[in-house]
Each structure stands twice: as C-alpha cells, then as structure tokens.
Amino acid sequence: MSGDQQAFLTAMNQGHSAAWDQNWSEAVNHYRVALEQFPDDPMALISIGLALLEMQDFEGALMHYQKVSSISPNDPVPYEKMAYIYESMGRIKDTVKIGMQAAEMQLRSKDVEKSIESWQHVIGLEPENLNARTRLAMIYDKMGKKTEAAGEYLAAASLMQTVGDNQKAIQAVRYCLQICPDNIDVQNAMKLLKSNQRLPKPVRTKSEKPMHQVRLANIQQLQSSDTSETESRMDPVAETRQSALEELATMLFDSNDSDSGSTGKRGIAALTRGTGGLSLEQSERTRILLHLGHAIDLQSGGNEKRAAEELQRVLDIGLEKTSVYFILGLFLVDDNPQKALKYLHNALRRKEYAIASYLLIGKINEKQDNLQNATTAYLQAYRFADLMTVSEEYVDELKQLYEPILEAQQHETNPKNLMAVCQNVRSQLMRADWREYLKKARAQMPAVSEDNPPVPLIEMLLHSRSGQVVETLANVRELTQRSFYRSAMEEAFHALQFAPTYMPLHIQIGELLAKSGQVEDAIKKYLLISELYGVRGESDQSIRVLKKVTEFAPMDLSIRNKLIELLSNSNQIDEAIHEYLEMGEIYYRLADLDKARQSYLLALRLAQQSRTNRKWAVQILTKIADIDMQRLDWRQALRIFEQLRSLQPEDKTSRVQLIDINMRLGQLPAALKEIDDFVKILEESQKTKEVVQFLNELLKEHPEHIHIRKRLMDAFIRYGHTSKAIQQMDKMADQLLDSGDRRSAIEMVEAIIAMNPPNSNQYRQLLQQIKSEGNGQA
Template sequence: MTERQEVFEESMRLGHSAAWDLQWDRAIEYYRKALSLKPDHPGALTSLGLALLESEQYEEALKVYRHAGKLSPEDAIPVEKVAEILEAMNDHKAAVSQRKAAVELHLKRRDVDKAIDNWTHIARLAPSDLETRSRLAMTFERLGRHRESVYEYLAVASILQRLKKVDRAIEAAQRALRVIPGEKESARTLRMLHQGKELPPPPEPRGATAPLRMEAVKDFVRADSIDDLAVEDSAKADPESVAQTRALTILAGLLFEDDDGEGQDNDHPVDIGDLTTGRISKERESIGHPQMLRYLGQAIDLQTRGNKRQAIAEFERAIQAGLDHPAVHYNLGVILKNMDENEEAIKHLDQALGHPELDLGANLALGRLARMRGDLPEAARFLLQALRRADSLSVDESQSGHLNELYDSILATQSDGDETTLSQIVESTLSFLSGPEWLQRLRQARKQLEGQTKGASLVPIAELLEVGGTERVLQSLARIDDLIANKHLSVALEEAMLALDLVPDYLALHLRMAEVMFLQGHSSGGMNKLRIVAKTHRVRGQIAQAANIYARIIRHSPIDIVARKQLIELLAQQDRVDQAVEQYIDLAELYRQMAEIETARKTLNDAYQLCQRSNVSREVVIRILDRMGDIDLSRLDWREALHNFERICELDPSNEKSRSNLIDLNFRLGQETEAANALDTHLENLVNAGQAQEALTMLEDLAREYPGKQALHSRLAEAYRAAGRIADSIAQYDALGEIQLDAGQRQEAIQTIETIIKLDPPNIEGYHELLHNLRDGK
C-alpha cells in the first residue's frame, strides 16, 4: 500500500470515529483531508456530505451530494440524501422530485423495497400525490402485502374524490374490497362515496417517519456502563431497564457501525453515509440484509418517538427479514411485557438468554412474568439465574467458575421445594434485584459476606438471602474431588451416585461422574453423560454453561459434528461471534476431510454470513473467503471463485494469491478487460514493493499460458523495454501487431508498429513499408 493510500485510509478512519462521537467539525476536517488526496472518491464525498448534513450545513452538503451524484449517476444514495437535505430546508416540492428520481434508479435495479421506501417518503411529504399512492397500492398488492395495499387504495379514493373524479374513486374503493373482501373500512368508504359524503383527507402512509438521524438515536440509546451506574445517580436503573438500553445500543450499532477502533484491524474505510440510512457495507449487502436494517431503523425511530405499537410491527418485520439477534428479541420482549402481551414477550425474552449483557435482564423479566402467572417453581428458577448473573459482577473473574457451581447446587436443591420455600426465594430475590439501588445492594451484600468469611471459601449472595440449604451437597462434592485426586475412582463414582439420591438434578455431580468415567477409560459413558448435562443446561436456559460442556465434548471427540453445531449455535446466541466463526471453520475442514465438499462450502458460507453481523477481524473474513474460493476452484465453479477472490481483494488489495487468481480466472472466462485491470493493480503492487523481476517473470508465465492475449503481449513488451531488453520487447510488439491485424484492428496495429519503429529494430525498413501500406489501406 502506498503512503498516499495509507494517509487516505487513516483520514477516513479518523473521520468515521469522529462522526460516531458526533464531533462533526472534526469529521469534516478529516474527510476534507481524504478528498484532497482523492477528490472524486465516492465514499469520501458521501461521508463528508453526511457530516455536513448532521451539522446542518445544508447548502454545502447539497453541493457535495450533487457532485457525488454526477460521479455515480446510477447510485441512488446521493439522490436520496439531496432529497433529505431539501426536506430539511423545507423545499418539499424539490425533495419530492428527488425522491421520484431515486425511485426510478431503484426500479431500474429491480430493488422494489427501496422504491417503496422512497414512495413512502413522497407520500409523507405530499399525501395527495396520486401517482405515488397508486403505485404504492399496486406494488403492495403484487407483493401480497394486502393490508398496506388496502390502506393505499383508500387514500387513492380520497384523492380522486377531491379531484372530482368520483367514478374512479369508487373503482379504487372496489379494488380495495377485492384485495381483502369484506374489509370494514373499504366497505364504509365505498358506502360514503355512493352517498356523496366527503371522505377524510388522505393520511400519511403507515409507519412513515422522517429520515433517521444519527444524533437522535445515539441520544436515546446512550447509556453508561454498569460500573458508572453505581456512581452517577442519574444513570441508576432496574437491571431489566439497563439491559434494554444496552440492547438498543447494540441495535443502533448494527445501523451505525460503531467505529471506536476496537477490532477494526485496518479495515478499508466504510462510507459513513451507508450506516445512517440503514444500509450496510458492500460485504454485508451481498448477503441480502439491507431490507432488514431498514425495518430496524424505522423501528428504533418509532420507539424513540414513543410509538410502541408501530415499533413492535417494524421490529417483527426486521426479524422476519433475517434479524435474529438476542438484542432485538430482548428489546421487543420488554416492550411486549410492558404492554401486557406476556405470551409473546416470553417467546422473545427466551431468545435473549445467555447473551452476556442481556442475560440478567432476560432472566429477571421472565421471573417476573412467571410470578405474575403464579408459576413459583419457574419464577424461582429464572430469578436464581438472574441472581447468579448479578452475583458474578461482585466477584473476580477467576472465582466465577466456582460461583457457578455453588448456584448449580442451590438450583438443584430448590427444584422440589414446597410452596412456602419457593415463595420466599421468589420474593427475597425479586426484592433484592428490583429498583434503582440493586447494584448498591449487591456490593453491600458481597462486602458483608467477605467480612463474615474473612478469606474462607466463596459464599454466594443467595445464602445471605436464605435461599441456601446446600451444605451436605457441597461436602459430598468435596469428598468426591478428594477421591478423584487420590485415584480412588470407583469409590468416587459410588459417592457421586449416593449424592445424586439427595439432588438428582445437580449437574456438577454428573460432571464429576463423567470425569471419573473418562479416567477409567469408559469414554462412551463419559460422552453420554456430558451430552445429557449439556442438553439439560440448554433446557434450563443456561446457555454459557451448555456451550462450555459442548466445548468439552469436542475436546474429547473433535469429529463430533452434532456437538460442534450445537456449540456454534450457542456461541452465536451469546454474541461470541469470533469463537462461533472459528468453530464453523473447523467444521468445514472436518467436512472437507470427509470428502463432503458441498457441505464444507455451505458451512464456510454460513461462517461468512455470521461475520457480516458482527465486527469480525478482516483476517478471519479473508481466511473464510480464501477457503471458499479454493473449493470453488476444485469444483471448476470459476465464476463463484472469481466472486470470492474479488471480495478478498476489496478487503486486502495487496493479497497476492487472490490477485493472481483474479487475473487467471478472468482470462479463463474470456473477460480480458477485467483481467487486464487486475493485472495492472498486481504489477503496480509488485513494482512498488521492489519486486520488478517477479512482475516480469509473472508476465512471461501468463503470456505462455494464455498466448494471443493482447493485454499480456502489450504489458510484457513494455516490461521488456523498461528492463532494457529491446529485442524481446520488439518481438512482443511484433506478436501484438499480428494479433491486432488478424482481429481487424487497423488503427491499433498502426500504433503498435509506430512503437516498434521508435525502438529502432534491425529491419526497420520493412516496418516503415508495412506502416505505409496500413495507412494507405492496403
């Protein structure tokens, strides 16, 4: 990478970082610096435009976006941004005109969803625009979105009545009735038209909102960390609310690509404008999620405005479009819970269990819901899980494993408690974790326990709340550990089985039994025991513990495909995406070794798609794409291989293997222009790296492998001339001239012969004669 390119990319990164922090003046400064190096770079222009727009420098932003639009006339984004600026300047007529232009660009690319977005903006600005409302109605009807279609047909009827075209208004109302027969509003509208009554004015489209602004969302979701909660009174909140704020922060990050420098690994600069319009980077867009993020943006905007009912609908549409993230499920679950839609709330909250930042809130919310419906055993289970997660905040990370075992013991001993005991657990735990002072209570409780034990063994806060009763179990566990350490394996197994009579559901005992079985050489018994424990953890909603057991299974049996798939799913559910992706890569390699190539390819593609939903390092993404490309080459699927190597070169222009494959595949596919472009980039990289001889050798190899390619002969001739090998250069130019003459490219051949003559070949008279004949048309 050249120094100029490095300065450009660094300026873009700094600009994005400043934009995320809402420091627009700094962002503008960095983007202008980037543009001084590449004045017509589309990403830099649109990023500068966004920064100017957010800082309300509308006139300047308008100029920048219009310039970007001239450079990329097929790109609808600058057109949409011009519309947004004009709307902010209250020039609604001009904004509508720009939105209509954007619609046509999207329709040309057959992107109906984005066309609908722009029609919706038009209808919001100009509710009586007959053409737009008609196109919306017909498009919704074709897409099977019948409710929205009816809504728009009725708006059309209202517009037509105001234009004194009552017959056509009646037709529009009848069309609405054909879409949903018997629909009450359609029938009422048709009746009013027949009676000559005036219809209400056409309303705005459902779910229509003004363009989502970055600052508004960041203001809404900005939240301090848990540690800060203990310090600043203004930030104190119930754990359920804290988790919801964190969920919204995560969701906003999907829209705005948090560019704080963590995990970026020198990625190429992303167009910050893409991030605030619900769009995503080119890599993400390739897997088809722009629609999902548009719904998400609308949902967050509606939620910030307090329109919860419509926000629920948009969140559900985002989920249906592919947004399967614990954060969206948690946020939606809490909204539904607060609106007393408890059954639906439970479904979504269940899917947030296990996420490290949402698990406490999810268990607390589910415990409260179970208590409301009188299910005390279920409420106790969820609330003890919430207390376990809260208690882990009060101890060192090195103690968390032991603390988990203690809570497993408590859960096991309480599973069959009587109603009075369960009620005490529920009420004491709920009281402890509820309200704004929960974190202060947590720290005071831990301090009290440490003062009582004075360095003795760790005690869970549950014991302080009188939820314990586990002393016999823990004593038994200590004896088993001592027996295992002294190699008394059979006795240890017997002791574990006796302890299970007291607490059959205590999973730590089952794990000790599995450990003994492995030490005794009974691997199949140990594996079966681990599988049962993992499944039980999962049923209980203990996602992290289940993942740890599946990881142990894989360590014992790396070829256990079922366990690896379960582990991947659980890691992704906890947002441990880096680890999930590595497991995908290992699974793909396992399939490859088993000669299941198609399955290996699909597994790698699953890994790649998971990468697009998180901030996985560039090196890992390249590794996945490289393996996919290699498999495509082995299957002779050259076009798919080409696609993967192109994506690698976008991420890492200096990647020699991918660039070489790009050149080779384009030549194989007969795409000589694309091959030449890739070749020029690769040659430039080699020369800049001081590898001129390697560049020449590569050209010679390619010319032998693909004889008759003009792009190769011309570049090889030039390389020979630069190296002082004039005779070799003339020979290549000579071959190039013959190819051009055979192809009927007279003017190109004339230029080639003129170049040869400048090199003063031995038989220069013959070349002069040939040049004369060509110019005379002979």
C-alpha cells in the same frame, strides 16, 4: 383408553373462554385437563399450541403442533404454525423445510392462493431455493398466469446455470419463450445463454415479505453496548429502568438517521426491516415512533399506567424489544401482576435485564404468598449479581455452584425459612450501594484460584444441604486428580442423593467416564446434559458441554451441527462460523469436496451477520476457491476470486489466480485488464519494485504471452530503466519473428534503434537482415 367426554368438553369450553379473555396461562391449564381425557384430540392440541404460542413458549407450542401433524398429516394448519414458530426462533432452515410442506398441503386442499403465499414466503427466506422456484412456476403456469410463471422459470434457470446445469437452464428458458414469446426478460435471457453469459441472480420480489417476527437475539446484536463499572448509584430495578428508557429513547432519536440512509446507527428502521428485526411497512414504523414518543412523555410525567398502554400498542404492532417488555412488566407490577410476570419473563432473554426482572418476579410472587417461586426468583437475581463479583474466567464455575442451592430450595416448604431468604436477598440487593456491598462481601470469602473455586455469596445467608454437595464435589475433583476414578464415581453418586439435578455433578461423572476409558458412555452423558441445559434455557452451558463432546468425537458431524445451531441461535456468530470451518475441514480431509464446500458456503452466509464480516469472507472464500480449483471448475473459481479481489484489491495471490484462470478460459482481454488494474494500484502506492516483480513472475508462468512482456517493457520505460526495457524489446522482436509477424518485428527493432542503445549498429544490421529476408521470401 377412552376418556370422559363430558369432562373433556367442559375443559375445552373453559379453555376457549379463557383464551377469549386472553388469559393464556389459564387457557393452557384447561386444555391440559382436556388432553388428559383425550391426549390425541387434534382440536385440543391445536388450541393449547395457540395458547402457548401467545405466551411465546415456542418450544411448548412446537411440541404440540408436531404431535398434531403426526395425527392429522394432511392438515396444513399445524405446518403453518410450525413454520411461524421456527422463523420466530430464528431457525430459517427448518422454516423453509416446514413451509414447503405447508405449501404442498395447502395445494392438495385446493387452497391455491394460500399455497402461493407460502411458496412466496419460502422464496423470500431463501431466494435460491430451486425446488420452491420451480413448484411456484408450475402453479402459476397451470393457473394461466404466464408472466408470473416465466419470472419463476427464469429464476430457476439462473439457479440451474449457477450449479452448472446449463442444458436444463436452456430448456427452462426455451419453455418460457413458448409461453411468453414477447416477454423482453425471456428474450434477453436466451441471448445471454447463447452468448455464454450469466443470467441475473434471482432476488426477492416486493410480494415476498418475511414474517413479521424474527429471533429477538438479532435485535439484541444490533443494540448491544458495554456496561460501565461507574454507573450511577441506584438499586438494580431503578438502574435497569433508566437503562431501558434510554434504549427506547435512542431508538426514537436514531430512527431519523436510519430513515435518511445513515448506516452508522440503528434505530426503529433497523429494527423493523431486514435482518435487524421485523418486516413492517413505513406506516407501521411511524406508528411505533408515535407510541414510543407518547410512552416516554407519559412516564416522564409520572403517568405509568398510560405509558404502559402505549407500549402495549407498540408490541401489538409488532416491535418486540426486551426494553419494552421490561418497562411494561415494571409498570404493571401492582395493577396487573399476572401480565407483568409474562412481560418480565420475556425480559429475561437478555442478561442485563436479569437481576431487575428476577427481583420484580420475586416481589410479585411474594405478594401472592407464592413463596417457593418468590424464593427461586430472588435466588436467581442474587446469582446474577454475584457473578459480577468474580473475574470472567470463574463465572461459569460460580454459576454452576448455585445449582445445588437452587435445587435444595425447591424442596424447602417451611414458610418461615422461605420468607427469610426473600427478605435477606431484598435487603442486600434493593439498595443504592448494592455493587459495593457485594464486592465487600466477596472480599470476606476465601481467595479464588484454580485450586480454590469461588464460594457463592448466598452461602452466607443459607444453611442447607447444598453445602454438602459443594463439599462433596470438591472431594470428587480431588480424587479425580489423584486418578482414583472408582472412588470419585462412588462419591459423585452419593452426592446425587442430595441434588439429583445438579448439572456440575453430572458433568463430573461424564469426565470420570471419559478418563476411565468409557468414552461412548461419556459422550452420551454429555449430550444428555447439553439437552437438559437447553431445556432450562441455559444455552451458554449447553454450548460449553457440546464443545467438550466435539473434543471427544471431532469427526461426529451431527454433534457439530447441533453445536452450530446452538451458537447461531445464541448470536455467537463468530463461534458458529469457526465450527462451520472445522466441519468443512473434516469433510475436506475425507475428500468429500461437495460437502466441504457447502459447509464453507454456510459459514459465508453466517459471516454476513458478523462484525468481522470482511475478515471471515476472505478466509472462507479462499477455501471455497481452493476447492473449485481442485475440481477444475474454472468459472466458479473465477467468480470466487473476483469476490476476493474486490475485498482485497492489493492482494497479489488472488490477482494472479484471476489472471491464470482467465487465460485458461481463453479470456485474454479480461486477464490483461486484471494485470493493468493491479499495476495501477501498485504504482499509485509507488511500489515500482513490486510492479517489476509481479510482471516478471507472470512472464515466468506465461513466457509465450508477448502482451505481458510488453507491459514489463512499458514499466521499465516509465521507471527510466532504458537498458532493461531494450532487453525486453529484443525478446519481443524474437517472439514476433518466431510467430511470423515480420512487420511487427521490424517496428520493434526500429523502436530499439530510436532509443540509441550502445550497440545500435548491431540492431541496424539486424533490421537490414530481417528486411532482406522478407524481400527474398516475397
């Protein structure tokens, strides 16, 4: 359908004008008007994508850029933006995939330098990406940059060697010798390959900088701390203001420790490099410190306007912190309410800022006579406050019980009723004793138990049809418990008339479908619910529903992958690792060892972000080593067990495996070194019995290795067990004779005689016999 060209151009111009003034919300509205005329116009889609990106609406921006990419598949710009968005959301896998597509399109567009930057960035995120390494090497090669090309080819060779493709690794290094015959690194690489040694692993180079923004939840993980129940008596806004300012001050003071090499604290340096936050230069970190210091000083002096300007500069440099967003929103509530709303919505990313942020959002909307939005914000604030009045096990249920209340209020149009809600919430929360007040109110409600879910405190303030839904849901649960599934389903559908978007009701319907044997329909229902929760930003609820789906369909790996992605994005690292391990076990049971190993490797990579990194690493590496042993990939298994040995030096199992593998590979010196190192560790702990047991077990597995028996003999001598030492020496003499080493056998018997055993005469006769037999043969 053809649109109105004039209306389109007018809306686009108005959008550009608003964007020029950085009024992004208004710009989005104008661009939407333009898209109503021409929904597939690339410029309009790119423009609205940029505006949404500036508003940090990553999902909205991503949707429009994806549409542009399908309309103009050869335009690299949408792919560049999508890569940026995925990285901002912490979705590194998608960043790499889209980044590679962008790099290829830039190359086809003859923008070689930009393509190189994109490939470098991909490698910066994923140094072991073989495709990116080889592609960048070929580009350098064609440009005549032989040294750079050789560097990438060497990295590719290392990766090829790692996956066991030694032939291709050798070919890559030989080609490097052709283009850079005098390069020392290339020459050394060839020497390593010829001597069957490992090539150095590829690492990030200085030019490979990650993008300046990563998911905010990574910073939150570093800065998280427990909230005390004995906090000072302040209203939620004042309390959160103090907490946010303390967090900013901690960042400021801890920065010196971080820069001086301390790993005990995380300050600005931790937030501006590595996985903790942004990748900024030292000068930028210094500027952040300067502006933060000024902001703290200015607010202390009561100059909130100037303090806001300093914090805005901190954001402009690239440090995105929830505490910064909250303080900015708070300081701008009166002077620039629209900007304050933007910052406060960003502050909602952390639940400890939710109550105060929603109260301020409600205040702004109330002043602007936008009473419906104000009511919704106030009710959200009340919900978060109410959740603090029940034990952890009932939090999710109480959270869901607020949904019909929120749903009902969205249909309320009477200004008087809306204003009453705003005033009631403010009167109960904006007070110094708000915690005690809510606890007293909770005490007036019916006792909470498994059969009696918590009643939302807000019910005392409201009289709406939401109460009917809560009552109906209780009826549905009762009918379900009595196995009256059809009646329960009818009751549930009846309740949907009052609150069609009430998620707990839809969850109940899913449970009814499952219990009545309609499992596939139940799964579809749950997946839809999980997706809707995700759209609403309620990741915890989305995760909870997906976990329920995995119970019904444990072998559906696509569902488990969705769950892992949600858990990772929500910084529930340990849970995500657990799901990766579950997925690995499924592949293992299906005898797909490659995919099982890949799942474990993904878990291992994620474990680096966990606070219980060592525990996870041991568990995961053990599973990987088991797979390598089954595949007879001795060298790969050796590397894994070496990592396990480093993590658990006193673990006998890993040490025995290392010894066994080294012997299989004919690397006897390495095996003996492992034996000696472990014996030393045990002896330092005065575990002499364990030493003897360890060496005896090795002898049982490798009776032919005289070197192990000698170590057992030496141990007996050190511990004063002369008779046991002589027994081992006797056996060693027999082994030496059997192997034809008569000289060493004679020396061993002479050593036994020197120890003066009770039967020394028999050993002297044996010595003469060995010597005479030797002379006879001579």
